[in-house]
Amino acid sequence: MIENFYYAISTVFLWQNLLLIVVGTAIGMVFGALPGLTVTLAVTLVLPFTFDLPPESGIILLTGVYCAGTYAGSISAILINTPGTPSSAATAWDGYPLTKQGRSLEALSVGLHASVLGGLISAVALIFFAPMLAKTALAFGPAERFALTFFGLTIIARVSGKSLPKGLISALFGLLIATVGVDPIMGVPRFSFNTFYLYGGVGMIEVFIGIFAIAEIFNQIGKRAEAAHHKKIDSQAKRIRWKDIVPHYWTVLKSSVIGIIIGVVPGTGGSIASFIAYDEAKRSSKEPETFGKGSLEGVAASESANNGVTAATLIPTLTLGIPGNTVAAIFLGALLIHGLTPGPQLFVNQGGLMYTIMVSFIMANIVMYFQGRVALKWFDKIVNIPASILLPIILTMCLVGAYTISNSLNGVIVALIFGCVGYAMIKFEYPSAPMVIAIILGGMVEESMRQALILSDGSPMIFFTRPISLAFFALTVFVTFSPIVLKLWRKAKGNTDTKDA
Amino acid sequence: MLSQKSNQVLVSLYMIVCNSLSNSKINSLEPNDIPQEETRYSRIFLAFFAVALWIVVVPYLGFNISMMLLVTATMIIIGHCRWWQIAIMALALSFPINHLLAAVLKVYLPSGSIFG
Numbered sequence: 001m002i003e004n005f006y007y008a009i010s011t012v013f014l015w016q017n018l019l020l021i022v023v024g025t026a027i028g029m030v031f032g033a034l035p036g037l038t039v040t041l042a043v044t045l046v047l048p049f050t051f052d053l054p055p056e057s058g059i060i061l062l063t064g065v066y067c068a069g070t071y072a073g074s075i076s077a078i079l080i081n082t083p084g085t086p087s088s089a090a091t092a093w094d095g096y097p098l099t100k101q102g103r104s105l106e107a108l109s110v111g112l113h114a115s116v117l118g119g120l121i122s123a124v125a126l127i128f129f130a131p132m133l134a135k136t137a138l139a140f141g142p143a144e145r146f147a148l149t150f151f152g153l154t155i156i157a158r159v160s161g162k163s164l165p166k167g168l169i170s171a172l173f174g175l176l177i178a179t180v181g182v183d184p185i186m187g188v189p190r191f192s193f194n195t196f197y198l199y200g201g202v203g204m205i206e207v208f209i210g211i212f213a214i215a216e217i218f219n220q221i222g223k224r225a226e227a228a229h230h231k232k233i234d235s236q237a238k239r240i241r242w243k244d245i246v247p248h249y250w251t252v253l254k255s256s257v258i259g260i261i262i263g264v265v266p267g268t269g270g271s272i273a274s275f276i277a278y279d280e281a282k283r284s285s286k287e288p289e290t291f292g293k294g295s296l297e298g299v300a301a302s303e304s305a306n307n308g309v310t311a312a313t314l315i316p317t318l319t320l321g322i323p324g325n326t327v328a329a330i331f332l333g334a335l336l337i338h339g340l341t342p343g344p345q346l347f348v349n350q351g352g353l354m355y356t357i358m359v360s361f362i363m364a365n366i367v368m369y370f371q372g373r374v375a376l377k378w379f380d381k382i383v384n385i386p387a388s389i390l391l392p393i394i395l396t397m398c399l400v401g402a403y404t405i406s407n408s409l410n411g412v413i414v415a416l417i418f419g420c421v422g423y424a425m426i427k428f429e430y431p432s433a434p435m436v437i438a439i440i441l442g443g444m445v446e447e448s449m450r451q452a453l454i455l456s457d458g459s460p461m462i463f464f465t466r467p468i469s470l471a472f473f474a475l476t477v478f479v480t481f482s483p484i485v486l487k488l489w490r491k492a493k494g495n496t497d498t499k500d501a
Numbered sequence: 502m503l504s505q506k507s508n509q510v511l512v513s514l515y516m517i518v519c520n521s522l523s524n525s526k527i528n529s530l531e532p533n534d535i536p537q538e539e540t541r542y543s544r545i546f547l548a549f550f551a552v553a554l555w556i557v558v559v560p561y562l563g564f565n566i567s568m569m570l571l572v573t574a575t576m577i578i579i580g581h582c583r584w585w586q587i588a589i590m591a592l593a594l595s596f597p598i599n600h601l602l603a604a605v606l607k608v609y610l611p612s613g614s615i616f617g
Contacts, residue, residue, distance in 0.1 A: 218545045221541075222540040223540060387579060388576055388586070391575065392590055392594060395572075396594045399571075400610065403611070407609075409560070409611070412556055416553065419552075423545070
């Protein structure tokens with residue numbers, strides 16, 4: 001192990017490889033920050049350039065793109081209310097209200113530090129716990145995945161804001177949208193209206209662009225011109241500092257661990273990790289009422305969780321050959337192209353390469369931190385641009401982003417339709433967060449539930465006879481009903497105290 | 502069958518909208534509410550119409566020309582800008598973006614059948 005570790009350090013610290021990390025993180029940051037250009041697209045575009053490189057250098061380049069791309073989704077989420085990646089959706093809930101309050105640099109600073117810490121913790125987990133965590137991944141079948149994603153859906157109640165019925169209506173609408181497309185088991189088209197584009201379902205990024213960005217553009221255009229810009233602040237007066245993250249260390253640690261555990265399970269990913277971490281942070285926070293209105297803790301929770309997923313996703317990929325998400329699948333492809341077969345033997349035969357991947361994750365997060373420090377000061381100036389200039393820029397980015405996802409105008413049409421839906425939701429005070437959660441998790445919940453029911457010949461007992469699945473259901477019941485029980489208990493206690501007095 | 506389903510969908514949507522409208526009326530009657538900012542729905546409609554028109558014309562005019570027109574229209578709708586700002590923004594958000602995406606990121610935006 002030690003000699004492999006030394007080999008990894010000597011490889012990563014070669015100037016050529018350090019340069020590749022710098023280039024990779026820069027590319028990832030650009031792709032992640034621009035709505036519509038995903039981290040998957042970035043890794044895919046960079047992949048051909050790795051063919052002529054040695055395997056170590058190729059993987060190092062991809063690692064840089066992956067880490068920075070996952071983080072940078074938060075930049076556009078915080079500044080223009082458009083998550084660059086689906087896993088940054090939860091960041092937008094608190095990041096954008098902070099921008100509106102003139103605290104964008106603070107939000108960006110917390111986002112950067114939380115992402116770096118999440119990424120580092122995830123990389124350490126990859127180094128020390130990879131084989132052990134891989135066994136956990138194997139224990140997750142469809143029943144467990146269903147229980148986990150179903151647990152994720154319970155967050156809807158907490159992010160519904162003032163009105164639970166409105167939150168539920170929003171979530172049901174999201175679930176309806178998630179059913180669009182070809183049925184994952186039977187292959188029957190649903191709500192596709194004979195449109196080829198809708199066979200693949202409604203694109204998540206297009207929906208986010210519509211719900212978050214285009215709706216906000218309409219909202220700003222509709223207001224009086226003098227009010228149609230954010231508060232101007234003296235950005236130079238504030239700096240990006242570690243101090244901003246100090247009050248949230250516990251949240252960051254907890255959320256990173258949530259990210260690692262969820263990242264290890266194939267087929268889940270950063271979105272569910274950030275939602276669960278956000279919900280847990282809100283539940284345990286001393287100021288839960290600030291969540292959704294501009295809580296730095298919310299930004300820290302979401303960002304550390306989705307970056308906690310990055311290295312963890314590679315654990316089943318490297319140890320078992322099971323890719324956890326699309327990016328991990330591309331990593332798997334890169335390894336195969338270089339003649340390496342992922343699996344337990346990879347650690348034995350290519351220990352040096354394995355540790356190079358792990359060390360490169362640490363290095364990528366460190367480089368990302370310094371690049372982020374430089375870049376964020378420039379990104380922050382975006383909020384001080386007058387609305388008459390800023391809104392057309394955002395609109396152009398939205399339209400280009402929605403187009404590039406599917407390379408067709410259908411994506412733009414979907415974004416525009418959801419822009420109108422999002423604007424109606426803003427006007428009638430329907431929360432968009434439950435809808436976003438439902439759209440992201442709806443497909444996963446349905447697919448895993450139906451797979452589990454096929455395995456059990458239609459018997460729902462499969463969800464209650466498997467220990468992990470049962471534990472998640474117990475957690476779901478606890479999280480859902482504990483606030484009600486606690487409230488009733490306090491009320492009863494209050495009544496008893498009054499009677500005694 | 503399909504028309505029956507679409508009727509049901511339309512009725513459901515109509516009921517949701519009615520419910521929302523009625524809720525908003527009730528909310529507006531509360532005495533201690535902070536007065537809301539004035540909303541100019543005509544501007545929103547114009548912006549929506551401009552984007553919808555962009556979707557229709559982009560296959561014919563191509564990304565560059567249509568985006569120049571859209572940016573110009575959007576900036577006029579928003580107001581508070583000078584003609585030279587409109588000209589610079591319209592140019593900056595059309596040709597350079599198209600070339601940058603094509604050359605660097607290998608992402609190709611639509612070219613028009615009339616203007617290419």
